[in-house]
Amino acid sequence: MGEMTTTRKAVVLLSGGLDSATCLAWARAQGFTCHTLAVDYGQRHRIELDAARRVSAELGAADHRVVTVDLRAIGGSALTAAIAVPKDRSETEIGQGIPVTYVPARNTVFLALALGYAETLASADLVAGMNALDYSGYPDCRPEFVRAFESLARVGTRAGVGGAEYRLHTPLMTLDKAGVIRLGVSLGVDYRLTHSCYDPAPDGAACGGCDACQLRRRGFLAAGLPDPTRYALPARSAR
């Protein structure tokens, strides 16, 4: 990624998935010294946390932290509780409404943790992979939410009260999945390191049918780039 020309620090939220890995590569390319933060929130698949650690190391972050928060104690989602993950939904179905995989206030919780970490680092820059176009309708992935969080950070922190201009950078906000993949590939991201699937096989292979797998598959296809992911099932269109 070349020489660092600044000592500005950024806290980058890493999920282990494709989007946040792209964000980290973007933040490095902007010259930030990156402190990555993964959240262990009781997700059913530990594979994600392993992927986040790998991505952080491979993409040159200065430091990686994992903060544990047991979101199962407040219930409510297929990603943490025993609700079936929907499979083989059409693009139209995926685009409609808010999916059952929604974790209540997840981004609010994760960003609050990133904000606390940024305060201890004297950083006012947060980076997260929210995406308004391609994120299956999560309300906390929209630009209005980003602006509201920046406002909260400015009034709710020592540094903000002292005049620091908190920025929540969301470099993927207006990109479709193909655009994210093109950006990442141009920045040298090896997407084999990342994990997207909501329902992986015991050996770690992606299921190929959940919303996340379908979005990922279509993204590589639309970008005209080879998909390095190992899927347990072929794409529905190929069956």
Added chain:
Amino acid sequence: MGEMTTTRKAVVLLSGGLDSATCLAWARAQGFTCHTLAVDYGQRHRIELDAARRVSAELGAADHRVVTVDLRAIGGSALTAAIAVPKDRSETEIGQGIPVTYVPARNTVFLALALGYAETLASADLVAGMNALDYSGYPDCRPEFVRAFESLARVGTRAGVGGAEYRLHTPLMTLDKAGVIRLGVSLGVDYRLTHSCYDPAPDGAACGGCDACQLRRRGFLAAGLPDPTRYALPARSAR
């Protein structure tokens, strides 16, 4: 507390301290069905969590949850890390600046968790004990912060997007400590159940000298009410 005349649910953040116990009594008196939430954030003193559980049960909450978040992973405060708790500071010293006991973004994290829990309960009412006058300068205890959090909740949740008007109730915001104590006593709060001290003795007695103990002592004194707290040391003025 009499018959419930509404089924409106509220999520009440409970710390085990005097302020949040008063909030719970207030919310019950408003007719809310109260779901209390305590946060196990790696605080040095488990006494606080025990106190929260007792307060929840004694003041008639419908349910009590404890959510664990390891804020030690992101560092930065005397309440979670090995920084000395200041003792016997004067009222002027306590009022100046932001104390070392500040936990970065603590209220933001706690409120984000409360918001997630409220979503799973289909509640749009949160109750928390923030206080602008008497809270030793935490930036996330001010009315600006409360309004910013409400805005965030409205844009960042399913219900908010659907039109729910989230309210973060802070019934103590403009009260001094004596006012809080008078309110709580008028609502039947037994303050022996609560714990405020930042540095309790091994047997659970309050130290009597930390900022929290001093504010509590002065509050009972100013309210003209007997202080039921067991202190390890007499008040500085009495030594």
